Amino acid sequence: MSDGQGPNGGVGNGSGKPSMREALIAAAFELFLERGFEQTTIDDIVQLAGVGRRSFFRYFPSKEDVVFPDHERCLADMTELLEQRAGDGEPVTQVCDAARLVMRMYAADPAFSVKRYELTKSVPALRAHELSVVWRYEHTLADYLRRRFAGWSDGTLRADVIAASVVAAHNNALRSWLRAGGKREDVTSRMNHALEFVQQSWGVTTDGTSDAPAQEPEEVVVLIAKRRTPMWRVVREIESTLDESERN
Amino acid sequence: MSDGQGPNGGVGNGSGKPSMREALIAAAFELFLERGFEQTTIDDIVQLAGVGRRSFFRYFPSKEDVVFPDHERCLADMTELLEQRAGDGEPVTQVCDAARLVMRMYAADPAFSVKRYELTKSVPALRAHELSVVWRYEHTLADYLRRRFAGWSDGTLRADVIAASVVAAHNNALRSWLRAGGKREDVTSRMNHALEFVQQSWGVTTDGTSDAPAQEPEEVVVLIAKRRTPMWRVVREIESTLDESERN
Numbered sequence: 487m488s489d490g491q492g493p494n495g496g497v498g499n500g501s502g503k504p505s506m507r508e509a510l511i512a513a514a515f516e517l518f519l520e521r522g523f524e525q526t527t528i529d530d531i532v533q534l535a536g537v538g539r540r541s542f543f544r545y546f547p548s549k550e551d552v553v554f555p556d557h558e559r560c561l562a563d564m565t566e567l568l569e570q571r572a573g574d575g576e577p578v579t580q581v582c583d584a585a586r587l588v589m590r591m592y593a594a595d596p597a598f599s600v601k602r603y604e605l606t607k608s609v610p611a612l613r614a615h616e617l618s619v620v621w622r623y624e625h626t627l628a629d630y631l632r633r634r635f636a637g638w639s640d641g642t643l644r645a646d647v648i649a650a651s652v653v654a655a656h657n658n659a660l661r662s663w664l665r666a667g668g669k670r671e672d673v674t675s676r677m678n679h680a681l682e683f684v685q686q687s688w689g690v691t692t693d694g695t696s697d698a699p700a701q702e703p704e705e706v707v708v709l710i711a712k713r714r715t716p717m718w719r720v721v722r723e724i725e726s727t728l729d730e731s732e733r734n
Numbered sequence: 735m736s737d738g739q740g741p742n743g744g745v746g747n748g749s750g751k752p753s754m755r756e757a758l759i760a761a762a763f764e765l766f767l768e769r770g771f772e773q774t775t776i777d778d779i780v781q782l783a784g785v786g787r788r789s790f791f792r793y794f795p796s797k798e799d800v801v802f803p804d805h806e807r808c809l810a811d812m813t814e815l816l817e818q819r820a821g822d823g824e825p826v827t828q829v830c831d832a833a834r835l836v837m838r839m840y841a842a843d844p845a846f847s848v849k850r851y852e853l854t855k856s857v858p859a860l861r862a863h864e865l866s867v868v869w870r871y872e873h874t875l876a877d878y879l880r881r882r883f884a885g886w887s888d889g890t891l892r893a894d895v896i897a898a899s900v901v902a903a904h905n906n907a908l909r910s911w912l913r914a915g916g917k918r919e920d921v922t923s924r925m926n927h928a929l930e931f932v933q934q935s936w937g938v939t940t941d942g943t944s945d946a947p948a949q950e951p952e953e954v955v956v957l958i959a960k961r962r963t964p965m966w967r968v969v970r971e972i973e974s975t976l977d978e979s980e981r982n
Binding site: 621640642643644646647649651653655657658662680683684687688 | 891895897901902932935
């Protein structure tokens with residue numbers, strides 16, 4: 487998102503002139519919104535952009551991909567971020583940070599993102615394409631968590647469930663932001679709120695120096711209690727759950 | 735799954751003779767496994783099944799659908815189950831029960847399910863189709879939970895995250911069961927274990943007489959603590975979280 491190939495056809499490559507890739511995106515969107523996605527051919531797009539048909543396929547494998555031009559780069563950024571953080575910090579925080587890359591991609595050009603959201607909702611082929619992209623993000627996050635939770639009891643289950651939770655929370659916040667018109671100042675607080683909701687449920691408390699839980703797969707105690715539960719019952723519940731010998 | 739149109743082409747309609755639908759499924763699978771999915775045409779399938787081309791489309795909208803012949807019925811069963819339980823019981827338990835319908839569909843014919851799993855893994859078009867089916871299940875569960883959590887703070891967020899968690903846990907258990915060869919006696923315990931994992935995190939404790947939380951959106955307190963946390967810190971944490979006036 488920083489090399490000038492932003493989704494917005496009108497800005498980005500520093501020369502003030504849209505790149506060929508940007509021109510193709512702008513032309514495609516103009517036609518998709520005017521005629522509909524299915525009614526627009528790749529020939530229509532290259533004609534309006536004033537480039538050859540082969541140029542289109544140099545940038546985009548299919549007509550669907552021109553609608554989501556930055557997901558490939560975002561997936562690569564996500565993979566890179568998670569590789570850098572392979573063994574550090576609280577795992578759920580790391581995947582939430584990785585999910586924020588997607589949010590930032592959308593927030594980089596809110597007007598484009600809102601238009602695309604409207605278009606995608608109404609075109610089954612685009613929704614199918616979006617599902618496959620979302621699946622790849624979720625798979626990338628789950629893969630990372632599976633490595634972090636290797637050796638835990640229910641490690642892969644935990645990884646898959648947390649990855650799905652993070653993606654669902656991210657998409658809930660992203661869509662509600664897009665439906666509300668995509669105001670730039672809104673997006674971060676909405677996203678933080680949604681991701682914190684997941685972190686509160688699934689975040690792992692580590693001792694700050696190490697996150698290797700292999701020796702202690704059940705390091706964390708989760709207690710769920712009704713607000714009105716009397717304190718003596720809460721304490722009894724904790725005591726029966728905690729291993730007495732491990733308490734200070 | 736009880737009207738004789740089971741996925742297994744060899745059994746089911748009570749007459750001992752496969753129905754036309756079953757014959758089409760059996761023929762399709764024979765060809766898909768022999769030649770590959772992409773290399774098999776609908777004409778090949780109807781020819782082997784000994785029926786006309788129009789019969790195929792009477793049962794299946796597309797070649798992909800013949801690989802997942804029972805999802806439409808399962809989705810309808812899920813919707814019906816959730817309608818019956820519109821206002822009753824713990825919401826997360828209800829969606830877990832609904833998810834078990836999918837598990838039972840797979841478990842009704844393990845050999846077919848294992849074959850299909852192998853086939854789907856290797857064919858991108860089938861994986862895309864499966865993603866769209868999974869999305870519809872998730873959407874059905876989320877819709878139900880959104881109604882149940884209407885009036886809660888973060889109701890739609892909670893609904894979306896729990897639905898995604900349930901689907902991820904279900905699919906984790908289902909796939910590990912299929913990878914292990916699909917032994918019939920295995921599936922229920924694997925599934926219960928995975929769904930209980932989600933219920934422990936997201937299940938809602940109600941007072942047993944009502945599940946209407948609208949007046950009390952933050953009815954539940956979730957505490958996550960390290961095993962070694964001293965008890966005084968646990969208690970202080972709970973006290974600062976609970977509203978003092980609401981405790982007995």
